Amino acid sequence: MQVTRREFMVLLGAIGLSTRRVLAGSEGLAVIVHPKLDVSRLSDLELEAIYLTERRFWSGNKPIVPFNLAARSEARISFDSAVLRMDPDTIARYWRDRRVRSGSPPPRQAPDPLTVVRLVANLEGAIGYAPESLASREVRVVARVKDGKVQAP
Amino acid sequence: MTGNVRILAIGILLAAKANAQNTPSAARNTGDLPTSAPPTAVSQANSTPVAPANEGTATESSTAGANPAASETISTTDVKPSSDAQRKELEELKEEVRRLRADVDMSQASTDSENSYQRKIELYGFMDMGFQKLWVRNGSAAVGVGTSRASTFALGNVNLYIDANPNQTWRALTELRFTNYPNGNLEQIAVPSLGQNQVQTNTSIPDVNAPDPGWNNVNWGAFVLEQAWIQGTVTDWFGVRAGYWLTPFGIWNIDHGSPTLIGLTPPQFTRGRFYPQHQLGVQIVGQATSRSWTFGYTAYISNGKTRGTLDPTEDKAFGLRLTAQTMRPFPMTFGLAGYTGRYSQQLVSVSPATPLDVVTNEVVGYRQWDVGADVSLDIQKFRFRTELAIERTDYDGAKLELQWNIPGYYWPNRLTWGWYTISAYQLPWLGLEPYLSCELYRFPNMLSESIAVPGVGLNIHFNTEVQLKSQFTRVLFFDFNGAENHSAQNMSMLATRLVIAY
Numbered sequence: 001m002q003v004t005r006r007e008f009m010v011l012l013g014a015i016g017l018s019t020r021r022v023l024a025g026s027e028g029l030a031v032i033v034h035p036k037l038d039v040s041r042l043s044d045l046e047l048e049a050i051y052l053t054e055r056r057f058w059s060g061n062k063p064i065v066p067f068n069l070a071a072r073s074e075a076r077i078s079f080d081s082a083v084l085r086m087d088p089d090t091i092a093r094y095w096r097d098r099r100v101r102s103g104s105p106p107p108r109q110a111p112d113p114l115t116v117v118r119l120v121a122n123l124e125g126a127i128g129y130a131p132e133s134l135a136s137r138e139v140r141v142v143a144r145v146k147d148g149k150v151q152a153p
Numbered sequence: 154m155t156g157n158v159r160i161l162a163i164g165i166l167l168a169a170k171a172n173a174q175n176t177p178s179a180a181r182n183t184g185d186l187p188t189s190a191p192p193t194a195v196s197q198a199n200s201t202p203v204a205p206a207n208e209g210t211a212t213e214s215s216t217a218g219a220n221p222a223a224s225e226t227i228s229t230t231d232v233k234p235s236s237d238a239q240r241k242e243l244e245e246l247k248e249e250v251r252r253l254r255a256d257v258d259m260s261q262a263s264t265d266s267e268n269s270y271q272r273k274i275e276l277y278g279f280m281d282m283g284f285q286k287l288w289v290r291n292g293s294a295a296v297g298v299g300t301s302r303a304s305t306f307a308l309g310n311v312n313l314y315i316d317a318n319p320n321q322t323w324r325a326l327t328e329l330r331f332t333n334y335p336n337g338n339l340e341q342i343a344v345p346s347l348g349q350n351q352v353q354t355n356t357s358i359p360d361v362n363a364p365d366p367g368w369n370n371v372n373w374g375a376f377v378l379e380q381a382w383i384q385g386t387v388t389d390w391f392g393v394r395a396g397y398w399l400t401p402f403g404i405w406n407i408d409h410g411s412p413t414l415i416g417l418t419p420p421q422f423t424r425g426r427f428y429p430q431h432q433l434g435v436q437i438v439g440q441a442t443s444r445s446w447t448f449g450y451t452a453y454i455s456n457g458k459t460r461g462t463l464d465p466t467e468d469k470a471f472g473l474r475l476t477a478q479t480m481r482p483f484p485m486t487f488g489l490a491g492y493t494g495r496y497s498q499q500l501v502s503v504s505p506a507t508p509l510d511v512v513t514n515e516v517v518g519y520r521q522w523d524v525g526a527d528v529s530l531d532i533q534k535f536r537f538r539t540e541l542a543i544e545r546t547d548y549d550g551a552k553l554e555l556q557w558n559i560p561g562y563y564w565p566n567r568l569t570w571g572w573y574t575i576s577a578y579q580l581p582w583l584g585l586e587p588y589l590s591c592e593l594y595r596f597p598n599m600l601s602e603s604i605a606v607p608g609v610g611l612n613i614h615f616n617t618e619v620q621l622k623s624q625f626t627r628v629l630f631f632d633f634n635g636a637e638n639h640s641a642q643n644m645s646m647l648a649t650r651l652v653i654a655y
Binding site for chain 2: 045048049052054055056057061063065084085089092093096097099100101102105125
């Protein structure tokens with residue numbers, strides 16, 4: 001199979017884009033929303049309500065579309081610990097019980113932080129979190145999670 | 154372009170494989186693409202800093218060993234753009250990669266807009282089965298319900314949820330419980346002195362679809378509809394749920410599944426003897442958050458407690474549940490609930506002389522009022538649940554109801570109540586969670602005025618999904634004034650269930 005230079009470059013681009021992002025030791029998480037949302041800052045309590053799907057609408061009744069990362073990923077554990085104050089087992093039990101009780105389903109999981117950033121940039125009601133270095137200008141940072149605490153953006 | 158897309162797909166697959174293997178071996182420059190991060194280093198798992206690559210050069214250098222896709226050292230200096238035309242072409246390719254990658258991302262999340270990103274349909278549920286033993290004296294009334302006093306294996310619950318979320322604001326949920334009922338049901342107890350024989354349901358039929366029809370038998374079973382409703386949610390504080398739902402009264406009736414409940418033996422008042430376990434009607438639901446608290450309400454109108462599924466009268470049942478819950482400093486929920494409804498049992502009959510003149514008469518009619526309160530606390534490894542329910546029942550004149558269909562014994566107007574508490578603590582070893590339970594139930598009837606049900610149990614949490622639950626309970630029949638001795642009806646029960654949630 002002949003691979004042209006053009007195809008080779010596309011291949012390189014795809015590989016580069018798909019590289020797994022991991023949290024650096026000192027890097028925090030940025031909680032991001034779609035830039036069109038009228039939200040400039042979210043507190044830890046607001047984030048807790050959103051990520052437990054107790055709060056499901058933004059002001060103006062626009063549905064909130066929260067995105068989580070994979071259950072045992074480093075960023076997810078860091079986020080759940082700071083915002084929900086739960087470890088992975090507790091979180092798993094929480095959602096198991098919520099399902100049995102017919103409560104609202106949990107936030108969707110995105111495969112990696114880069115996907116979260118793209119989804120948040122594309123969906124008007126979306127909220128997610130990703131390593132700070134990934135928070136591009138296409139999303140708005142409304143809080144930061146660092147050293148186990150939720151901080152202002 | 155087909156070739157490019159093919160190669161892109163290969164690239165994404167390779168990258169996905171790299172992700173799955175969790176071996177981020179070296180930093181890669183992704184900042185030169187419009188939708189990704191600014192050009193910055195993405196560290197390894199060991200946080201080794203790597204210098205960012207130059208804008209637009211797409212220079213890659215990977216040296217890791219575990220991932221074949223990443224272990225190859227790739228030099229792309231030979232494809233460095235050398236002219237404006239090539240730069241333009243490169244930009245076009247980058248844009249195309251960005252667009253295709255975004256498409257892949259979106260399809261991975263089943264997303265094309267905020268209104269349709271939701272999972273379209275999900276299947277989940279739980280299952281439990283186990284072993285049980287009832288110790289009761291031979292003449293006990295408990296044997297009359299058809300249960301066994303022998304040690305026996307039992308099929309507990311096989312529940313399947315079908316959860317459809319076509320968009321962000323609408324949801325349809327169905328919960329089915331598969332059973333082998335009605336096989337073995339004791340329809341009628343024998344009364345030899347009256348010439349009445351025992352009648353027991355037998356669903357054994359020849360499996361005529363088998364290759365040797367007539368030689369194999371199967372027992373057909375049925376499913377119990379636990380819930381089937383549609384909900385539209387307009388905002389956090391207002392939504393409408395229509396259909397067949399679990400009565401929002403207290404903790405047990407909503408928790409209702411073996412993975413979620415602490416104990417195995419349901420309190421007496423949750424078994425449909427007070428408020429109905431399920432109702433057919435319309436709820437309005439909502440909640441509001443204030444600081445760390447969430448305040449919720451559920452108000453409903455329904456057919457209430459009915460013998461069939463349709464309401465034979467214009468009297469509708471009403472109910473309300475209010476909750477206040479928080480996760481801080483630890484998860485806790487406080488609830489209040491109320492229900493009122495009128496039960497009507499109608500006799501539809503004709504006279505042989507006028508067979509087309511169908512007459513309906515109410516033979517049983519009563520109104521009931523139920524109120525309840527509940528508290529749920531989860532303090533680290535300690536779980537505590539308690540509920541109280543009180544019911545007042547007033548019959549309409551002589552439209553009384555027989556006690557367990559025994560001729561001559563009617564339920565009187567009455568005030569009844571039930572209370573239970575259950576406390577569990579998960580030990581740091583082997584997932585062991587011992588617990589204590591206690592129930593008091595005032596329900597005056599021909600057996601006794603009340604019962605007390607002390608119990609002890611042990612849950613073994615193998616993991617989040619699987620538990621082995623065991624409970625031993627002693628049921629004591631008594632009168633509060635001690636006027637009569639009802640201890641002959643006392644019984645003990647041991648039940649154990651292997652539970653899985655999926």
